[in-house]
Amino acid sequence: MAQFHFSLVSPERELFSGEVDAVVVPGTEGLFEVRENHAPLMATLSPGMIEVHRGGEVTRTFVRGGFADVSPAGLTVLAEKAIAETDLQGDALLAERNEADSVLSGSTATPEATLNAQRAQDALAKY
Amino acid sequence: MPSLKDLKTRIGSVKSTQKITKAMQMVAAAKLRRAEDAAKAGRPYAERIEMVLANLAAGMTPGAPGPKLLTGTGEDQTYLLVVATADRGLCGGFNSSIVRLAREHIVRLQGEGKTVKVMTVGKKGYEQLSRLYGDLIVERVTFEDVKTVGFDQAYDISSKLLEMFEDGQFDKALVFYGAFQSVISQVPTAQQIIPAEPPKIEGEDKMAAPYEYEPGEEEILETLLPRYVAVQVFRALLENAASEQGARMSAMDNATRNAGDMIDSLNLQYNRARQAQITTELVEIIAGAESV
Numbered sequence: 005m006a007q008f009h010f011s012l013v014s015p016e017r018e019l020f021s022g023e024v025d026a027v028v029v030p031g032t033e034g035l036f037e038v039r040e041n042h043a044p045l046m047a048t049l050s051p052g053m054i055e056v057h058r059g060g061e062v063t064r065t066f067v068r069g070g071f072a073d074v075s076p077a078g079l080t081v082l083a084e085k086a087i088a089e090t091d092l093q094g095d096a097l098l099a100e101r102n103e104a105d106s107v108l109s110g111s112t113a114t115p116e117a118t119l120n121a122q123r124a125q126d127a128l129a130k131y
Numbered sequence: 132m133p134s135l136k137d138l139k140t141r142i143g144s145v146k147s148t149q150k151i152t153k154a155m156q157m158v159a160a161a162k163l164r165r166a167e168d169a170a171k172a173g174r175p176y177a178e179r180i181e182m183v184l185a186n187l188a189a190g191m192t193p194g195a196p197g198p199k200l201l202t203g204t205g206e207d208q209t210y211l212l213v214v215a216t217a218d219r220g221l222c223g224g225f226n227s228s229i230v231r232l233a234r235e236h237i238v239r240l241q242g243e244g245k246t247v248k249v250m251t252v253g254k255k256g257y258e259q260l261s262r263l264y265g266d267l268i269v270e271r272v273t274f275e276d277v278k279t280v281g282f283d284q285a286y287d288i289s290s291k292l293l294e295m296f297e298d299g300q301f302d303k304a305l306v307f308y309g310a311f312q313s314v315i316s317q318v319p320t321a322q323q324i325i326p327a328e329p330p331k332i333e334g335e336d337k338m339a340a341p342y343e344y345e346p347g348e349e350e351i352l353e354t355l356l357p358r359y360v361a362v363q364v365f366r367a368l369l370e371n372a373a374s375e376q377g378a379r380m381s382a383m384d385n386a387t388r389n390a391g392d393m394i395d396s397l398n399l400q401y402n403r404a405r406q407a408q409i410t411t412e413l414v415e416i417i418a419g420a421e422s423v
Contacts, residue, residue, distance in 0.1 A: 014282075015177075016172060016173060016176075016281060031345055045342065048354055071351070071354075082176055084358070
């Protein structure tokens with residue numbers, strides 16, 4: 005399968021950069037999959053798992069807040085927070101859960117914030 | 132003329148000072164490397180977000196009402212100066228030069244009849260500015276209990292800024308920090324962060340293919356701008372951290388060298404005094420022997 009360039013960056017560092025087969029991105033308007041020669045697209049992200057398909061292997065990363073930028077040069081995901089699936093346990097997991105819970109239990113949240121928190125909860129539920 | 136004992140204790144004390152400055156220099160060198168790595172690691176995100184914003188801003192029709200964070204409030208009356216300095220001293224003129232730049236801005240803006248508000252980040256800036264402009268300081272942040280400055284701190288500062296901006300407490304915000312150029316040169320810099328000033332893209336860099344936006348262009352711009360502000364603050368903090376360590380390293384290097392010079396000259400003085408004492412003793416002995 006043809007590959008394209010994908011990079012995942014958080015404000016603190018570049019988490020991934022390399023050639024991949026396909027990436028599933030949790031956009032605000034729904035999941036979408038990016039493959040080679042995808043049309044240029046700019047989308048906001050909802051909390052969820054990014055799935056990177058590479059040579060038959062799948063790696064997942066939890067992301068919260070940010071953007072996906074598909075350009076002819078490839079896909080760049082700017083995530084405010086990104087945690088690899090393997091690190092999604094213990095304190096980090098708890099902190100993410102609490103964050104979502106506190107938004108849901110508060111009464112001031114906007115509909116978008118509530119939706120995002122629910123999506124975060126769904127994504128985290130199986131860990 | 133100090134006695135031999137006095138000289139000896141002075142040499143001892145200068146030597147231990149030298150040891151301290153030497154150790155501080157080495158610690159600063161190690162921390163500088165880490166700070167530089169952090170600054171480098173943060174660059175891809177900042178560059179990408181800048182590019183995206185520049186693309187979006189270029190696509191907007193000029194004159195059309197856009198988000199306030201990009202177009203400004205339409206006024207130019209109240210300025211908020213965010214002065215970012217270090218929490219610690221002993222780093223040469225690093226803190227003072229940032230404060231000096233901020234003070235020049237305050238004087239100039241006040242001269243033009245603008246209202247100036249100050250937010251200090253870091254302890255030293257607060258200490259220096261509160262003496263003269265204590266009543267202008269509306270907010271202060273320090274990182275004394277934070278080990279390494281991360282994006283979370285920058286995010287906190289930027290959300291405070293955005294809150295105040297939404298509240299109409301200022302029209303323009305500038306951030307002051309020391310831009311890191313090299314170990315011996317840190318340039319105090321003022322940068323406008325609100326309203327955002329995305330870099331202009333010219334010619335070939337402009338995207339060829341039209342983008343699709345999900346959701347709309349405006350929604351994206353609205354979520355992007357607060358993040359852009361946070362990234363700018365974060366970048367200022369990272370640059371500041373690297374600059375602080377660089378400044379401290381060269382200041383401590385100088386101090387170590389000065390201490391070495393001082394020890395040399397004290398040693399010379401000590402040896403002279405010792406020789407003079409021996410000579411006097413000899414003269415006394417000879418004079419005593421002759422008088423017998």
